[in-house]
Amino acid sequence: MYNPFCHSCGGPLLGCGHCGACQPDCGCKNKCAPKCGCPDAISSIEADTTNPTNLRYNFGGKSYWYDFESVVKAGETCTSILADTTTRNLVYNAECGRQTISARSLGSILHLADIGDVDETSIDHNSLLVYRKDADCGENCEGKNGWIGIDPSEEGDTSLDYILGSDNEGDVKSLMPPANNTNQFYYLAWAAQNKASWTQPTIAASAPVDGDGKVWRVYMDPTTKELVIVKEDA
Numbered sequence: 001m002y003n004p005f006c007h008s009c010g011g012p013l014l015g016c017g018h019c020g021a022c023q024p025d026c027g028c029k030n031k032c033a034p035k036c037g038c039p040d041a042i043s044s045i046e047a048d049t050t051n052p053t054n055l056r057y058n059f060g061g062k063s064y065w066y067d068f069e070s071v072v073k074a075g076e077t078c079t080s081i082l083a084d085t086t087t088r089n090l091v092y093n094a095e096c097g098r099q100t101i102s103a104r105s106l107g108s109i110l111h112l113a114d115i116g117d118v119d120e121t122s123i124d125h126n127s128l129l130v131y132r133k134d135a136d137c138g139e140n141c142e143g144k145n146g147w148i149g150i151d152p153s154e155e156g157d158t159s160l161d162y163i164l165g166s167d168n169e170g171d172v173k174s175l176m177p178p179a180n181n182t183n184q185f186y187y188l189a190w191a192a193q194n195k196a197s198w199t200q201p202t203i204a205a206s207a208p209v210d211g212d213g214k215v216w217r218v219y220m221d222p223t224t225k226e227l228v229i230v231k232e233d234a
Contacts, residue, residue: 053067054067088103112129116146117144118147119144119148119149122148122150124149127151129147130147175188187200212231214232215231217231217232
């Protein structure tokens with residue numbers, strides 16, 4: 001750093017190029033100049049690549065290190081980001097104040113296919129999203145668990161164990177198979193108070209008649225196999 005005393009006699013410097021009582025005319029052109037003349041200006045500032053808060057100043061060929069870590073720490077501001085599950089906002093506490101992003105705003109830029117375990121390639125028109133666990137993708141291929149889109153029209157089968165529907169609240173439910181006599185035939189029908197359920201024909205003591213005294217007998221159309229009713233005399 002710049003020495004405020006004359007190196008020749010130790011007297012105080014009175015200004016640039018003056019050595020006080022030691023040598024009244026100690027300017028930049030005489031023998032005192034190299035020791036107590038005007039100091040060179042800073043020629044460079046370098047950063048320490050291993051410590052970004054360290055700077056090295058070069059004063060006239062001499063280097064001096066200064067660690068600015070305390071300055072940086074003192075000037076730091078507290079920032080944080082958090083998810084407010086009550087208001088459904090993403091909250092960012094920044095230097096200039098609090099900023100929030102609503103769930104609706106955030107969701108507007110997200111697609112379901114952006115989620116990592118959703119297979120976008122399987123999603124098509126009218127696809128249903130189902131979760132496939134321990135997926136088997138074939139020989140020498142490791143299956144990946146996740147959500148895939150399926151087209152019910154391409155997943156047809158000759159028989160089903162469950163039939164999907166909903167209750168009067170709109171909750172999705174499946175119709176369980178008949179609990180008793182599973183080796184018998186049951187018909188899926190709108191069964192009055194039992195609504196959509198499995199049913200079998202009821203055994204009656206005699207044929208019921210209508211107001212005209214007719215019985216309604218069920219026959220099958222031999223061509224279309226449609227069930228038809230013929231009103232006949234009892």
